[in-house]
Amino acid sequence: MTSQFSNFLLKGLGLMIVFSLILSPAIGMAKENDNKGKDKNKIKASKVINKDIREGRDDRRDDDNDDNDDDAKIRNSNSSNCLKAFGHLIAPGWIKKNGVPETDPNCVLPFGISKKLFRQATTTKPIDTTAPVISGITARAGANFAIITWNTNERTTSKLFWSSTTPIDLNNSNVINSNFKSTFHFALITSLSASTTYHSVITAKDIAGNTATSSEFHFTTGGGTVVIVDTTAPIISATSTTVGTSTINVSWLTNEPATSKVYYSTTTPISTSTDNFVSNSSLVTNHSLGIGSLSTSTLYYLLIESRDASGNTATSSPFATTTLSN
Numbered sequence: 001m002t003s004q005f006s007n008f009l010l011k012g013l014g015l016m017i018v019f020s021l022i023l024s025p026a027i028g029m030a031k032e033n034d035n036k037g038k039d040k041n042k043i044k045a046s047k048v049i050n051k052d053i054r055e056g057r058d059d060r061r062d063d064d065n066d067d068n069d070d071d072a073k074i075r076n077s078n079s080s081n082c083l084k085a086f087g088h089l090i091a092p093g094w095i096k097k098n099g100v101p102e103t104d105p106n107c108v109l110p111f112g113i114s115k116k117l118f119r120q121a122t123t124t125k126p127i128d129t130t131a132p133v134i135s136g137i138t139a140r141a142g143a144n145f146a147i148i149t150w151n152t153n154e155r156t157t158s159k160l161f162w163s164s165t166t167p168i169d170l171n172n173s174n175v176i177n178s179n180f181k182s183t184f185h186f187a188l189i190t191s192l193s194a195s196t197t198y199h200s201v202i203t204a205k206d207i208a209g210n211t212a213t214s215s216e217f218h219f220t221t222g223g224g225t226v227v228i229v230d231t232t233a234p235i236i237s238a239t240s241t242t243v244g245t246s247t248i249n250v251s252w253l254t255n256e257p258a259t260s261k262v263y264y265s266t267t268t269p270i271s272t273s274t275d276n277f278v279s280n281s282s283l284v285t286n287h288s289l290g291i292g293s294l295s296t297s298t299l300y301y302l303l304i305e306s307r308d309a310s311g312n313t314a315t316s317s318p319f320a321t322t323t324l325s326n
Contacts, residue, residue: 243322263275
């Protein structure tokens with residue numbers, strides 16, 4: 001019994017060994033195939049990922065290429081504009097017709113072309129319509145000569161007129177021309193008669209052609225007398241009116257003794273050569289003039305004028321007032 005059981009175990013063990021020898025390669029192959037399948041899957045997944053990466057890179061590369069192409073187009077366009085810029089030398093109307101082109105910053109243009117393309121907008125210079133101001137006139141007289149000096153507030157040419165008679169006729173008097181533009185002026189008058197009073201007028205013209213004329217002044221030869229000439233007009237201030245039904249009283253002040261004159265009219269602008277006026281030749285600083293025989297309930301335009309002892313004249317701005325009704 002024991003012997004039979006032993007034989008059975010031996011046969012079973014032998015069969016197991018045989019089966020293991022037969023099946024081991026198959027199992028190994030199966031495992032290998034399984035591993036290969038897994039590896040294939042990994043490889044496949046890796047390929048997919050790599051493909052996505054490559055496609056992403058390709059997309060980015062395409063985008064970069066597109067950007068590069070755009071940049072190249074811009075460069076080419078700007079380079080073209082850069083080249084066109086030189087054409088402005090012989091086509092001065094091109095900019096006016098087509099506008100200023102965008103040029104490549106790296107484009108080197110001749111100075112004249114660059115200035116033409118990129119010049120800043122300029123503003124029109126205002127026209128000078130203000131006459132120069134003549135001031136500081138002095139006269140130093142010798143026995144038979146005189147030196148006249150004066151200033152202007154801007155560069156001007158000047159003329160000095162003189163005569164032994166007054167008022168001076170600028171068309172028939174002696175004259176010294178100074179065509180040198182300056183703010184300080186002088187003139188030497190020679191061959192004058194001794195102990196004689198001479199009358200003078202100065203004119204000044206600025207670069208824009210505006211002309212100023214001084215008041216008439218005088219000097220006397222002999223003794224080296226220095227005459228400081230007043231060329232400053234009085235200042236009118238504190239203007240007021242008192243109105244009645246047919247009267248207007250006008251009051252004002254001046255900073256130096258001066259004459260009094262008031263022009264009046266029912267129309268504007270007031271004409272100092274044709275309109276009515278009232279006046280007083282006394283040199284005063286406190287002025288008052290009355291206008292009578294006016295229409296009731298009527299608007300009147302007024303203008304004040306005062307002249308100092310040196311002949312300098314000041315004129316107020318026009319103003320208006322209305323007479324009262326009955």
